[in-house]
Every structure is written in structure tokens, then in C-alpha cells.
Amino acid sequence: MNDSTQLEAPAVAKNGDMKQRMVGIEIENLHLSFGQTEVLSGVDLTIEPGEFFAFLGPSGSGKSTLLRAIAGFGPRPRGMIRIGGRDVIDLPPWKRNVGMVFQSYALWPHLSVRENVAFGLRELRFPRAEIGPRVDAALDLVGLRDLADRMPNQLSGGQQQRIALARTVVVEPQVLLLDEPLSNLDANLRVQMRRELLALQRKLGLTTIFVTHDQEEANTTSDRMAVLDGGVIQQVGTPQQLYDAPCNLFVAGFLGTANILEGRVERDGEAVRFVTTTGEALPIAEAEPGRGSIVLRPQNITLTTDGGPGTIAGEVVHREFLGSQIRYIVQAAGAEIIVDQSHSVGTDWQEIGAKVSLRINARTAVVIPRGHGA
Amino acid sequence: MPDTPATGNLADKLPSALFPRLSATALVAVLIAIILIGLLLIPVLLVIYVAFQDPNTGALTLNNFRDFFSSSLFRESFWNSFYVSAMSVVIATAIALPLAYITTRFNFAGSILIQSLGFIPLIMPPFVGAVAMQLIFGRNGTVNLLLRDSFGFTIPFMDGLNGVILVQSIHYFPFILINLSASLRNIDRSMEEAAQNLGSHGMRLFRRIVFPLAMPGYIAGAALVFIKVFDDLGTPLLLNVNNMLAPQAFLRISSIGISDPMGYVISFILVMFSIFSLWASFLFMRGKDYATVQKGGGGLSRRDLKLGEKILAYGVVLLILAFVLSPHIGLTLLAFGTIWSFAPLPDGYTLKNFVTMWQTSGQYISNTILYAGLAALADVIIGTAIAYIVLRTRIFGRKALDYLATAALAVPGVVLGIGYLRLFHGIEVPFVGKPMASWWVIIALALMIRRLPYALRACTAALQQVSVALEEAAENLGATKGRTIRRVVIPLMTAGILAGFVTSFATAAVELSATIMLVSSDADAPLAYGIYLFMQTPSGRGAGAALGLVAVLIVGLGTFISQLIVERDKKYRMNGQDQ
Numbered sequence: 014m015n016d017s018t019q020l021e022a023p024a025v026a027k028n029g030d031m032k033q034r035m036v037g038i039e040i041e042n043l044h045l046s047f048g049q050t051e052v053l054s055g056v057d058l059t060i061e062p063g064e065f066f067a068f069l070g071p072s073g074s075g076k077s078t079l080l081r082a083i084a085g086f087g088p089r090p091r092g093m094i095r096i097g098g099r100d101v102i103d104l105p106p107w108k109r110n111v112g113m114v115f116q117s118y119a120l121w122p123h124l125s126v127r128e129n130v131a132f133g134l135r136e137l138r139f140p141r142a143e144i145g146p147r148v149d150a151a152l153d154l155v156g157l158r159d160l161a162d163r164m165p166n167q168l169s170g171g172q173q174q175r176i177a178l179a180r181t182v183v184v185e186p187q188v189l190l191l192d193e194p195l196s197n198l199d200a201n202l203r204v205q206m207r208r209e210l211l212a213l214q215r216k217l218g219l220t221t222i223f224v225t226h227d228q229e230e231a232n233t234t235s236d237r238m239a240v241l242d243g244g245v246i247q248q249v250g251t252p253q254q255l256y257d258a259p260c261n262l263f264v265a266g267f268l269g270t271a272n273i274l275e276g277r278v279e280r281d282g283e284a285v286r287f288v289t290t291t292g293e294a295l296p297i298a299e300a301e302p303g304r305g306s307i308v309l310r311p312q313n314i315t316l317t318t319d320g321g322p323g324t325i326a327g328e329v330v331h332r333e334f335l336g337s338q339i340r341y342i343v344q345a346a347g348a349e350i351i352v353d354q355s356h357s358v359g360t361d362w363q364e365i366g367a368k369v370s371l372r373i374n375a376r377t378a379v380v381i382p383r384g385h386g387a
Numbered sequence: 388m389p390d391t392p393a394t395g396n397l398a399d400k401l402p403s404a405l406f407p408r409l410s411a412t413a414l415v416a417v418l419i420a421i422i423l424i425g426l427l428l429i430p431v432l433l434v435i436y437v438a439f440q441d442p443n444t445g446a447l448t449l450n451n452f453r454d455f456f457s458s459s460l461f462r463e464s465f466w467n468s469f470y471v472s473a474m475s476v477v478i479a480t481a482i483a484l485p486l487a488y489i490t491t492r493f494n495f496a497g498s499i500l501i502q503s504l505g506f507i508p509l510i511m512p513p514f515v516g517a518v519a520m521q522l523i524f525g526r527n528g529t530v531n532l533l534l535r536d537s538f539g540f541t542i543p544f545m546d547g548l549n550g551v552i553l554v555q556s557i558h559y560f561p562f563i564l565i566n567l568s569a570s571l572r573n574i575d576r577s578m579e580e581a582a583q584n585l586g587s588h589g590m591r592l593f594r595r596i597v598f599p600l601a602m603p604g605y606i607a608g609a610a611l612v613f614i615k616v617f618d619d620l621g622t623p624l625l626l627n628v629n630n631m632l633a634p635q636a637f638l639r640i641s642s643i644g645i646s647d648p649m650g651y652v653i654s655f656i657l658v659m660f661s662i663f664s665l666w667a668s669f670l671f672m673r674g675k676d677y678a679t680v681q682k683g684g685g686g687l688s689r690r691d692l693k694l695g696e697k698i699l700a701y702g703v704v705l706l707i708l709a710f711v712l713s714p715h716i717g718l719t720l721l722a723f724g725t726i727w728s729f730a731p732l733p734d735g736y737t738l739k740n741f742v743t744m745w746q747t748s749g750q751y752i753s754n755t756i757l758y759a760g761l762a763a764l765a766d767v768i769i770g771t772a773i774a775y776i777v778l779r780t781r782i783f784g785r786k787a788l789d790y791l792a793t794a795a796l797a798v799p800g801v802v803l804g805i806g807y808l809r810l811f812h813g814i815e816v817p818f819v820g821k822p823m824a825s826w827w828v829i830i831a832l833a834l835m836i837r838r839l840p841y842a843l844r845a846c847t848a849a850l851q852q853v854s855v856a857l858e859e860a861a862e863n864l865g866a867t868k869g870r871t872i873r874r875v876v877i878p879l880m881t882a883g884i885l886a887g888f889v890t891s892f893a894t895a896a897v898e899l900s901a902t903i904m905l906v907s908s909d910a911d912a913p914l915a916y917g918i919y920l921f922m923q924t925p926s927g928r929g930a931g932a933a934l935g936l937v938a939v940l941i942v943g944l945g946t947f948i949s950q951l952i953v954e955r956d957k958k959y960r961m962n963g964q965d966q
């Protein structure tokens with residue numbers, strides 16, 4: 014993409030204005046049901062102007078439903094949705110000025126690429142003379158101006174995706190909503206497209222919500238994200254916050270690999286320990302005493318051969334070589350614990366059946382009090 | 388590897404190309420090709436050829452066409468046929484569009500009604516109901532008598548061409564309904580939502596997005612209706628509307644004889660129109676596979692109807708239902724009525740018509756079962772063979788076989804009838820001692836060719852469901868090709884073949900266009916011809932209607948049975964997959 018040509022183009026010439034017009038989204042106590050089934054229960058969320066925000070959660074967790082509620086699709090929810098301070102809950106989709114890119118792209122097969130992109134401008138009654146240059150600019154933005162006269166079925170998945178994006182941003186919506194935009198692309202393209210998406214979002218400064226079930230996608234693109242499960246927001250924060258300090262077991266398990274042991278926190282003067290149900294005691298940094306679970310990331314456990322206080326004895330039952338790391342499955346504390354050891358030339362391997370000790374990095378362990386998540 | 392000299396290659400190939408070693412399947416393919424060429428291609432080409440031939444000298448000429456267009460009767464017939472077909476499309480659209488729209492856009496409890504509306508007309512051939520329609524909607528029919536008594540005016544529903552248009556559109560609108568509903572249902576919700584998201588809604592959205600996306604389905608249905616009406620002979624004939632193309636062709640050939648060139652000129656025009664409409668709809672639909680429904684995604688969003696809208700919807704549906712059922716109701720009244728003339732309803736009710744029908748029509752019914760049975764049997768045999776050759780072998784020209792068999796759809800019955808008369812009139816049947824053209828077998832052959840596309844489609848669908856792996860497993864266990872086909876493929880296709888047989892049989896049983904040209908004596912006539920004869924006289928109508936009910940029964944039962952077979956087979960397969 015060539016920046017100088019784009020800056021001359023009308024759609025992006027307003028780039029400066031657009032940043033000023035950036036709007037936030039506030040959602041308060043949103044409930045939504047399909048018939049008798051409640052699919053969203055009490056969603057509260059604030060998305061900052063210009064933010065790249067992700068909804069992350071397993072399939073069926075209500076991500077699409079929430080996104081569609083913001084765009085005005087689906088059953089009318091109870092609660093409040095404000096976009097740029099304006100209450101939109103009773104506005105029909107065509108009056109909300111939010112741009113949505115559909116998972117299937119939803120390019121109209123009977124219209125050419127150019128006609129697809131021009132559609133919104135025509136609906137907004139733009140003067141004919143203005144439509145052409147704006148469409149060209151939008152196509153330039155996604156780098157596909159030479160495909161303007163193709164029909165959608167003559168485009169590859171990645172190209173369709175870009176055209177769908179161009180069709181949405183050409184009308185300069187206040188908010189950009191993307192529902193699993195990368196899920197129909199193959200793996201390589203997915204990585205490339207998510208970078209392009211982020212670059213485009215930064216350039217336009219559009220408040221963007223990105224729905225995905227892929228934690229890597231959410232981690233690599235979003236400023237902040239909300240993890241959803243069962244129609245409830247579990248936690249909101251930056252990717253690091255959620256990974257390092259999950260507030261419940263669901264978030265802990267959904268973001269990355271986690272070893273979870275049941276037990277209780279005990280305080281002994283200054284020293285705080287987590288005692289597992291099997292009686293192993295692990296020193297930890299700080300936690301309220303009481304029953305709970307401890308979350309241990311595989312890379313924060315060290316595998317040693319010499320035991321000692323604060324370690325757990327175990328036996329290697331399985332081993333996988335992952336290149337930069339070696340992943341061991343260790344039978345210990347009544348569970349199978351995943352341990353990742355970084356690998357470089359000459360690192361020793363533990364054989365299957367070897368008796369080993371696990372030492373945890375006390376600062377990194379997170380304790381989740383009982384009753385916080387499944 | 389160095390290139391071997393081209394001559395060496397050629398020499399290797401030549402003999403096998405010139406004298407292919409014919410396997411059993413290839414032999415069957417050749418046989419079928421001969422049948423199709425002899426019974427479909429040659430008769431049609433002959434008709435076209437004769438249209439360009441001077442009747443006296445045999446030289447090629449355009450004079451026949453000049454004569455045709457210089458006759459005001461023929462010009463009028465041409466225009467009438469065109470007008471009736473176009474208007475039938477318009478009226479059929481007016482019936483189908485609201486029905487399709489209501490079922491696909493709203494949550495409407497009456498959708499079941501609409502579904503039955505879609506097939507009720509198809510179980511009654513249009514010509515069967517034509518006379519009954521006259522008694523209900525004609526100038527002195529039920530509706531107009533009531534209108535005249537109460538309001539002092541009448542509506543010319545059935546006057547002249549109007550009658551043909553009304554009967555045809557009531558019969559053929561399901562083609563549009565089914566195709567249009569299917570393509571509306573195939574539009575993914577996101578198509579509509581993407582437009583709403585960009586600021587579009589209401590009529591604008593419908594016009595710019597929904598309608599264009601449904602267009603291919605609509606065009607497919609409309610083209611079919613146009614051709615069917617343009618080619619149809621039975622309906623105008625029974626309504627006594629003779630100034631249209633197909634009836635003119637029939638009248639010329641049956642009154643003047645097979646040497647009169649006008650019948651051939653008309654046939655040529657009919658064929659050209661068929662091909663042209665199919666070609667135009669094909670052109671229009673090329674590259675327009677607009678089925679956009681996603682996995683797990685729904686069709687267009689449906690909303691609930693408000694009370695007023697609900698009443699309106701039911702009103703529309705029930706009104707259309709009344710229209711659509713009127714031929715059936717009329718036919719039933721006619722069959723059970725004593726005298727019905729200048730009265731809203733028959734004077735009294737009786738079973739006498741059925742007695743008369745039974746006494747005089749035994750021959751018609753047994754002929755029908757014989758002809759349609761033979762035709763349908765031959766259809767599924769040929770259909771299975773073609774399906775196998777197309778889907779499972781690499782025999783040269785297999786696609787052509789498929790196209791040729793399907794092309795029968797584009798050949799009007801009148802044209803095939805004239806072609807057979809012309810082709811076979813000079814050929815004596817050995818031992819029978821009459822010309823082949825007036826031998827009953829020729830009727831069965833015409834029916835076979837006309838209904839082959841239906842059977843072929845059913846057999847192809849059935850074979851597509853038999854996985855190649857099953858066949859390979861059998862061959863792998865040492866079965867020969869022929870044994871594999873007989874022991875594995877055919878049994879697995881049974882349900883589909885049976886459904887194809889029933890469809891072919893039921894529709895062949897009520898075929899009139901080709902039959903009417905080929906029947907040479909009443910003793911050889913099938914049921915459809917019998918109905919035609921009965922309906923010629925007012926006193927015969929009752930028995931004709933009774934016979935018509937028999938026809939409806941046959942087609943209805945056939946449709947029901949084939950549906951049942953297909954459904955049961957589907958269930959059986961599903962269960963098989965679960966285990």
C-alpha cells in the first residue's frame with residue numbers, strides 16, 4: 014500500500030476529522046433472550062474511543078449476539094447501549110452508523126466489487142460525482158483497486174474479506190464491528206490479515222470491536238478484550254492482564270495452558286503457602302487464606318532433579334518436543350501437570366519414567382478463591 | 388524421456404480409435420444413442436426439414452413460412468399463443484409472488500396451506516379441469532350467474548383466450564412458486580443485514596438486494612411456465628380456442644393430412660420458441676448461482692405478522708386456494724351432477740356418470756396402464772443406464788447422451804407427434820399389417836421419450852447417493868462390472884428408480900399433446916384421449932369428468948407414492964448413517 018496516494022483520496026483525507034469524531038461505546042446491564050432462552054445476561058462494558066477491542070470466548074458464548082445487538086440486529090435487548098453518548102437501543106440498524114463486517118463477508122453476488130462498495134454511499138444519497146472517487150479511495154485503502162470490476166465470486170477469500178472491509182469503511186461509520194473476520198481464511202493469510210486489520214484500524218482511528226474464539230488473534234490485535242462465557246462477561250482487561258491475573262478458572266483455562274490444582278491458602282506469619290488437597294505445600298507470594306485453586310502456567314514451573322522444601326515430587330509420563338520448548342507431562346500432586354522447559358542446543362532431556370521435582374515460581378502463581386468460575 | 392515420433396503415436400492410436408473394443412456398457416450406450424437419435428432427434432429434425440421443403444417438389448424453400456405469415460389466421464394464432472403464454476406468466480407470477488413472499492418473510496401458521504397449494508394443481512392436468520372451469524367461471528357459470536343476480540355485471544374470466552390464460556396460470560403457477568421460494572430461501576440473512584447496516588431498508592432494500600438475488604429462481608420458473616403454455620395443445624382444444632399455434636398444427640395435420648406444410652412450420656416455431664426461452668433463461672442465469680445461505684446461518688429473517696396483516700395474509704391465501712381448487716371442485720360436481728347448465732350448481736346428484744364411464748372407458752383405462760406402464764418401465768431402464776454411463780464411466784460422448792435425453796423437455800408433444808406420423812407413416816409393421824404410424828406401440832414410444840427426462844433425473848439423483856466406494860468394495864471382492872451393477876448398484880438405487888417410475892407413469896397417463904396426434908382408432912386410445920372425446924359433447928361431460936377424476940386419482944396417488952418412497956428412503960439412509 015502506498016501512503017501518499019491514499020492521503021490524497023477523499024475517504025482518508027478526513028482522517029484527521031475522524032480521529033476527533035472517535036466515539037466510545039457504553040453498555041449497561043444488557044439482557045437479551047431468544048424466546049425463553051437468555052443468551053446475554055447483564056453485560057456491562059465500556060469501550061474507549063479509538064480502542065481496538067476484542068470479544069473472546071468459546072463458540073456459543075454470545076459474542077456474535079452481543080456484537081449484533083450493538084449493530085441493531087437480533088431481538089431487542091433490555092438495558093442500555095450508547096454509542097458516542099447516544100442511546101441507540103431503539104434505533105433500527107440503518108440509523109446507527111456502525112459498520113459491520115460479516116463472518117461470511119456477505120458480499121452481494123449480483124453486484125460488482127465497485128457496486129458493492131458504492132452501495133452504502135448511494136443509500137446515503139451521496140452526489141454521483143463523489144461516489145466514484147470515494148469508492149476508489151476505499152479500494153486503495155485495502156489495496157484492491159484493480160479488482161473493482163470483478164464479481165465477488167471471482168475473488169479469493171482474502172480478497173473478499175478486504176472488499177467487505179472497504180464496503181464498510183467507505184461510509185465512514187463511527188464504529189467498526191468485525192465478526193470472526195479471519196475465520197474463513199487459511200492459516201498463513203490469517204496472520205497477515207490480522208496485521209493489516211490492525212494497521213488499518215490504527216490509520217483510521219476507528220473504534221473497533223473484533224469477535225474471535227481464537228485467543229492468539231485477540232492477544233495479538235486488541236488493546237483490551239472481554240472474555241465471554243455463557244452470555245456473561247468474565248473479565249475485561251489487556252491481554253497481559255487477563256493472562257497473568259485471570260479472575261476465575263474459566264479465564265485462566267481459556268487463555269493459554271494452565272495447570273489447576275485444588276487446595277487452600279494458609280498463612281504462617283509472613284510466609285504464605287498453598288496446600289494442595291494431596292498435601293503438597295507450595296510457597297506463594299500473596300493471597301487471602303481459604304479454599305481455592307492455584308493456576309500454574311507451564312513455563313513458570315521448573316523441572317529439577319534435586320528435591321527440597323517447596324517442591325513437588327513427580328514422575329515424567331509423557332514428553333513432546335516443540336522446538337523452542339520441551340513439554341513434559343508430569344504425574345504429581347494427584348494430577349497430570351504440564352511443564353514447559355525452554356530448549357536450546359545441549360539442554361538435558363528428562364526421560365519418561367524419570368523421578369523429578371517441580372519448583373514453582375512463587376510470584377507468578379495465581380490463586381483463585383473458591384466459587385470463582387467452573 | 389525423448390519425444391517419440393508423432394507418427395508412431397498416431398499409428399498406435401488409430402486402430403483403437405477406428406475400431407473401439409466395445410465393452411458391455413459401451414454397447415448399451417450405443418444402443419441408447421440409437422434409440423434417442425431414432426425416436427427423438429430424427430423425428431424433430433425431419434419436422435424442421437419438411438417445414439423448409441416445397442410440398443410438391445421437395446426442394447428447399449422459405450415459401451412455407453411466407454405462406455404462414457401471409458395468412459391472417461396464422462398471424463393471429465402466433466400472436467395469441469405468445470400473448471396467452473406471456474399473460475399466463477404474469478398471472479402465475481401474481482399468484483406465486485405473494486405466496487412465496489409470505490412463506491419466506493413471515494412467521495405464518497398458514498404456510499402448510501401454501502405448501503399444499505404448491506402441488507394441488509400439479510396433480511390435475513390442465514385440460515382435465517378446463518371444462519369444469521367453464522362451468523364455474525364461464526359466461527353462464529356459477530360465479531357469473533351469482534354476480535349477475537346480485538350486482539348485475541359479469542366478469543369474462545373464461546371468454547376466449549382469457550379462459551386459456553386462467554386455466555394455464557392456475558395449473559402452472561407452482562413452477563414459479565417453487566423456484567422463487569427456493570431462491571428466496573437460499574438468500575442468507577447476512578445479505579439483508581449487510582444492506583441494513585449500510586443504511587438501506589424497506590422497499591429499497593427489497594428492490595436492490597432481495598429481488599435481484601431471487602431473480603434467477605424466478606426466471607427459471609417463468610421460462611418453464613412460458614414454454615409449457617406455449618406448447619400446450621390440450622387446454623385450448625378443450626376450451627375450443629383454436630386460433631393458437633398448437634391447435635392449428637393439430638387441426639391442419641388431422642384435417643388436411645401429413646403432407647400439409649403448415650403443421651411443420653408451426654412445429655418449427657414451437658421448437659424455436661422452446662429452445663429460445665431455455666437458452667435465454669440459461670444465458671440469464673449463467674454465473675448467477677446466488678445461493679448464499681451459510682452453514683448454520685438462516686435464510687432471510689422472518690417477523691411475526693400483526694393482526695391486520697395476518698387477516699390479510701389469510702385472505703390472500705384462502706382466495707388463491709379457492710381459485711386453485713376450483714377445477715377440482717368443478718370436476719367433482721360435474722362428475723356427480725345430473726344436468727349442469729345455466730345454474731350455479733348441478734340440478735341433482737347421481738352416480739350414473741361413473742356407470743357410463745365404467746361401461747365405455749374400460750378400454751381407455753387398460754390402454755393407459757399398458758402404454759404408460761411400458762413407457763415408464765423403458766424410461767427407468769434407459770434412465771438408470773444413462774445415469775450410470777454419465778456418472779461412472781468415461782465413455783466418449785456420455786454427456787451428449789444425457790443432454791439428448793434431457794432435450795426431450797424442449798420438444799413439444801405436438802411436434803413429436805407430427806414427427807412420428809411423418810417418419811413412420813410409410814413403414815409397415817411386420818405381422819400386424821398396418822403402417823407403423825397407426826400402431827399403438829408408437830404411442831407408448833412417444834410417451835417414453837417425453838417422460839424420459841423425469842425418470843433420468845430421478846435415477847441420476849439415486850445413483851449420486853450410491854457411493855463409489857461401495858462399488859469398488861464389490862469389485863475388489865472379485866465381482867465383475869456387470870455383477871457389481873446388478874448386485875450392488877441397482878439394489879441401492881431401487882427407491883430412486885421406483886420414484887422415477889411412478890412419476891413417469893403418472894405423468895404419461897395424462898399426456899395428451901402427442902397422444903392426440905398418434906391415436907388412430909378409439910380402440911387404441913388412452914384415458915386422456917377418452918376425456919377429450921367425452922368433453923366434446925355436453926351429454927358426455929359427466930362421464931368425461933368421472934374419467935377425469937380417475938386421472939386425478941392416478942396422478943395424485945402416483946405423486947403421493949413417489950413422495951412416500953423418497954421420504955422412506957431418506958429416513959432409511961439417515962438411520963443407516965447414525966449406526
Ligand SMILES: Nc1ncnc2c1ncn2[C@@H]1O[C@H](COP(=O)(O)OP(=O)(O)O)[C@@H](O)[C@H]1O
Binds near residue numbers: 047071075079
Ligand atoms: N437466532 C437464534 N435463535 C435462537 N438462539 C440463538 C440464535 N442465535 C444464537 N442463538 C444462541 O445464542 C447463543 C450465543 O450464540 P452466538 O452469539 O452466536 O455465539 P458465538 O458467536 O459466541 O459463537 C448460542 O447458544 C446460540 O445457540
Ligand SMILES: [Mg+2]
Binds near residue numbers: 076077078193
Ligand atoms: Mg459467532
